Amino acid sequence: MTDLLEIDHVTVRFGAASRLRRLLGGDGPVVAVDDVSLRVPRGAALGVVGESGSGKSTLMRAVMGLTGVDAGEIRFDGRRLERRRDVATRRAMQMVFQDPGTTLNPARTVGAVLEELLRVHRVVPGERVARRVEELLDLVHLPASLRDARPHRLSGGQKQRVAIARALALEPRLLIADEATSALDVAVQASVLDLLAELRETTGITLVCITHDLDLVRYLCDSAVVMRSGRVVEAAPVDELFAAPRTDYTRELIAAVPTLTTGNEDQA
Numbered sequence: 380m381t382d383l384l385e386i387d388h389v390t391v392r393f394g395a396a397s398r399l400r401r402l403l404g405g406d407g408p409v410v411a412v413d414d415v416s417l418r419v420p421r422g423a424a425l426g427v428v429g430e431s432g433s434g435k436s437t438l439m440r441a442v443m444g445l446t447g448v449d450a451g452e453i454r455f456d457g458r459r460l461e462r463r464r465d466v467a468t469r470r471a472m473q474m475v476f477q478d479p480g481t482t483l484n485p486a487r488t489v490g491a492v493l494e495e496l497l498r499v500h501r502v503v504p505g506e507r508v509a510r511r512v513e514e515l516l517d518l519v520h521l522p523a524s525l526r527d528a529r530p531h532r533l534s535g536g537q538k539q540r541v542a543i544a545r546a547l548a549l550e551p552r553l554l555i556a557d558e559a560t561s562a563l564d565v566a567v568q569a570s571v572l573d574l575l576a577e578l579r580e581t582t583g584i585t586l587v588c589i590t591h592d593l594d595l596v597r598y599l600c601d602s603a604v605v606m607r608s609g610r611v612v613e614a615a616p617v618d619e620l621f622a623a624p625r626t627d628y629t630r631e632l633i634a635a636v637p638t639l640t641t642g643n644e645d646q647a
């Protein structure tokens with residue numbers, strides 16, 4: 380069987396004409412993603428790590444169709460993806476971002492947001508919508524009472540759970556978490572990571588986690604790619620990556636992780 384996501388020799392450049400590029404004072408085009416190839420098997424959890432500006436988000440934005448590619452090919456479920464996607468393909472991949480607060484409409488209740496999605500995309504028949512909203516809240520371990528809450532009443536962790544529920548409402552096969560826990564307190568981060576791990580187990584969803592946090596990768600992912608200056612410099616199963624990193628860059632990233640564990644755990 381083919382892998383769920385296949386990225387073959389993908390390059391993404393941002394031209395000199397880009398407004399952001401001009402603001403940053405640059406002149407030549409930026410090669411944000413440079414000839415990257417990787418595979419994500421069905422049901423796997425892949426970590427994409429690397430320092431800021433290494434191209435992690437651009438690569439996944441290209442997968443989502445939010446950024447065009449200049450070269451190479453992306454395939455999902457064996458089918459080549461064009462920049463323009465049909466509705467089914469758009470539904471099949473969802474992304475959760477660092478700051479859910481900015482993507483939640485302050486005027487709408489949690490229940491209304493989920494209901495609208497389910498209705499617009501006809502995920503379930505009309506008479507099942509209310510029940511499905513309850514199920515979604517339950518799936519992300521939010522109390523049913525939050526259905527009537529507006530975002531300002533929610534904690535950061537609760538907002539991120541709503542963002543995850545919103546993504547799951549469309550029954551995606553691939554969930555891309557872009558620094559999805561990095562704005563949260565450590566304890567809340569851990570509970571959101573537990574949730575992602577649990578969802579992977581219960582729903583079989585395939586996960587890609589873009590992160591600076593190698594602890595997260597160690598906890599949640601089974602393999603990882605390390606990016607630097609738009610290129611993949613190392614790709615390995617997580618155990619191998621931590622036990623025997625092959626590049627100095629990976630070693631530095633591992634060494635930079637603040638060790639939060641205490642006691643007898645192996646802190647290698």
Ligand SMILES: Nc1ncnc2c1ncn2[C@@H]1O[C@H](COP(=O)(O)OP(=O)(O)OP(=O)(O)O)[C@@H](O)[C@H]1O
Nearest residue numbers: 393397399400409411430431432433434435436437
């Ligand atoms: N819209 C854009 N226009 C011009 N350059 C861009 C644009 N988006 C990203 N870049 C550049 O592409 C490169 C890769 O950025 P990207 O955001 O993908 O890195 P990242 O690894 O996700 O970083 P971070 O961890 O800080 O989010 C950087 O040099 C960035 O400045």
